[in-house]
Each structure stands twice: as C-alpha cells, then as structure tokens.
C-alpha cells in the first residue's frame with residue numbers, strides 16, 4: 001500500500017500511527033503541502049478530494065483519514081483500535097469526531113491561508129485563531145478522557161490516534177498544555193511507544 005503523506009499533516013499522522021500499530025506494510029509517498037502539490041493533477045487524479053492523506057490499496061485510492069482508519073480496522077485483526085462493545089465503540093468515535101470534525105478543519109492550512117490572504121489577518125491574529133479553537137476543543141476533551149494511560153483506559157484506540165497529532169499541532173502553536181494535564185499525560189505516554197514515535201513529523205523522510 002502507499003500512503004500519500006506530508007510530515008506535518010496531522011490527518012496523515014493519524015494514519016501513519018495506525019499503519020505502524022497494525023504492522024501493515026506500506027510505502028510513504030510525500031506530497032508537499034507548502035508547494036500545493038495536493039492540488040496538482042498528479043495527485044488529484046488519484047485523490048479528487050485534493051487533501052492529505054490518501055491510501056492507495058489493491059482496491060483503489062481511499063481519502064479521509066477516519067474512513068481509512070475504519071477500513072484498516074475492518075481489514076486487519078492486529079492491534080484492535082476500537083472496543084468490541086457498541087457503546088464503548090461509539091464513545092471512541094465520538095471523541096475522534098470531536099477532533100476530526102470540530103477542531104482540526106477550522107485550523108486547516110486552507111482556512112489559515114484564507115484568513116491571512118482574503119481577510120488580511122496578521123500572523124498574530126492567525127495564531128490566536130488557531131490556538132483558540134484547540135483550547136476550546138481540548139477543554140471538553142480533558143473532561144472526557146480516562147485517567148490514562150490512554151484516552152479510554154489501558155488500551156490504545158482510535159481516540160489516541162486522533163489526539164496525539166492534535167496535541168502536536170497545539171504545541172507547535174504554543175498552546176500551554178499544562179491546562180490539560182490528562183491529555184498531555186496521554187500524549188507523553190503514547191509517544192513512548194515505537195509505533196507513535198516512528199510516525200512523528202520529525203521522524204519522517206520529508207521533514208524539513
């Protein structure tokens with residue numbers, strides 16, 4: 001399989017973690033977001049959604065990180081990433097959607113470009129916007145997570161896979177994580193695991 005990725009794409013980072021946890025063989029194909037390569041024909045011919053990540057499988061190319069993660073979960077029995085119980089599974093999905101649907105999209109590259117470009121926001125205003133939506137989201141997630149070591153107890157789930165890249169983004173934009181001690185402890189714990197470590201942006205071949 002081929003994962004189209006960019007080292008700092010947090011949606012691609014989610015899939016990199018899951019591929020490592022499940023031990024699914026793959027090749028990483030860098031697509032440079034800063035050079036807008038995601039909008040070029042070479043990529044959109046494969047993924048018409050024009051965003052990262054995309055996973056090329058024997059059956060075709062799949063876009064949207066959550067859809068990719070769910071497909072991986074259904075096709076690989078290694079390291080289950082969702083609880084078997086329907087209620088617990090729904091709780092994990094609810095946590096993932098809070099990040100992937102409510103926090104991440106409003107801080108995306110194209111949103112930031114629009115703020116700075118069409119709306120003339122300064123770097124300070126753009127960064128304030130970025131931090132604001134993460135802090136608002138994390139306040140709610142801090143109340144949702146268990147006491148660790150993972151978001152939902154002692155087993156890694158898709159919730160951790162969505163949380164860790166979002167905390168990475170928060171730190172990059174200088175969000176003070178001491179206000180979210182449970183989330184930060186989970187972040188630090190997960191990063192001790194080889195699958196999370198190998199997926200870190202700074203450990204990617206295309207890291208700048």
Ligand SMILES: N[C@@H](CCC(=O)N[C@@H](CS)C(=O)NCC(=O)O)C(=O)O
Pocket residue numbers: 008009010011012033038050051052053063064065066100108109110111
């Ligand atoms: N909901 C999508 C989000 C995809 C997405 O926005 N990816 C970002 C990188 S994290 C991207 O390609 N951004 C390019 C842009 O905003 O133009 C997913 O989970 O896969």
